[in-house]
Amino acid sequence: MSLIYQPAEDSFLICDAVAKLKNLNNKKILEMGSGSGVIAEALINNHVDEKNLTLVDINLEAIKNLKQKFPKSKVVRSDLFKKIHGKFDLIIFNPPYLPTDKKEDKESKLATAGGKIGSEIINRFLKQANTYLEKNGKIILLTSSLTKRIDWQDYEKKILEEKKIFFEELVVWELTKY
Ligand SMILES: C[S@@+](CC[C@H](N)C(=O)[O-])C[C@H]1O[C@@H](n2cnc3c(N)ncnc32)[C@H](O)[C@@H]1O
Numbered sequence: 001m002s003l004i005y006q007p008a009e010d011s012f013l014i015c016d017a018v019a020k021l022k023n024l025n026n027k028k029i030l031e032m033g034s035g036s037g038v039i040a041e042a043l044i045n046n047h048v049d050e051k052n053l054t055l056v057d058i059n060l061e062a063i064k065n066l067k068q069k070f071p072k073s074k075v076v077r078s079d080l081f082k083k084i085h086g087k088f089d090l091i092i093f094n095p096p097y098l099p100t101d102k103k104e105d106k107e108s109k110l111a112t113a114g115g116k117i118g119s120e121i122i123n124r125f126l127k128q129a130n131t132y133l134e135k136n137g138k139i140i141l142l143t144s145s146l147t148k149r150i151d152w153q154d155y156e157k158k159i160l161e162e163k164k165i166f167f168e169e170l171v172v173w174e175l176t177k178y
Pocket residue numbers: 005006007008010011012032033034035036037038039056057058059062078079080094095096110111112121
């Protein structure tokens with residue numbers, strides 16, 4: 001059984017960004033790595049209709065919990081976009097971004113470790129997400145100063161939120177494709 005990621009500073013920073021977004025009603029939104037659903041809740045609090053949400057996670061426990069919490073949303077167990085069809089106006093991801101710590105247990109690795117250098121999942125995500133965006137669609141992605149070698153592809157980047165926590169700096173980006 002894998003533990004569900006408990007909302008932390010990163011989750012709350014991306015929720016702050018989501019709370020400031022405008023004109024979200026009728027937008028088709030996908031949240032990658034939904035975990036506990038804290039970002040989905042922030043979206044619903046910002047006038048997003050639950051039925052316009054697609055919530056994705058690789059963790060079966062998270063999926064079971066999300067299905068109960070958000071019965072009107074589409075909840076999909078998938079490794080990134082593997083099981084996803086269609087296009088979205090907004091794709092949001094608070095990804096596992098830390099370099100793998102060999103001492104960390106398997107459950108906690110799933111939620112926090114983004115690969116050997118921390119950016120492997122982010123880079124896979126950035127490569128795939130492009131084809132799932134509607135024209136003028138946007139990505140909201142969190143990264144950390146601890147995440148090395150992010151391959152930003154051709155996305156145009158804008159900073160929505162930044163926060164220094166004692167050993168790292170978190171940034172919430174808005175990405176648009178050219
Ligand atoms: C840092 S947690 C964020 C959880 C939640 N969105 C939040 O902000 O609190 C990262 C989430 O990504 C999920 N995840 C990890 N690898 C994934 C993958 N390859 N495809 C989909 N989800 C993945 C984890 O199970 C975890 O729920």
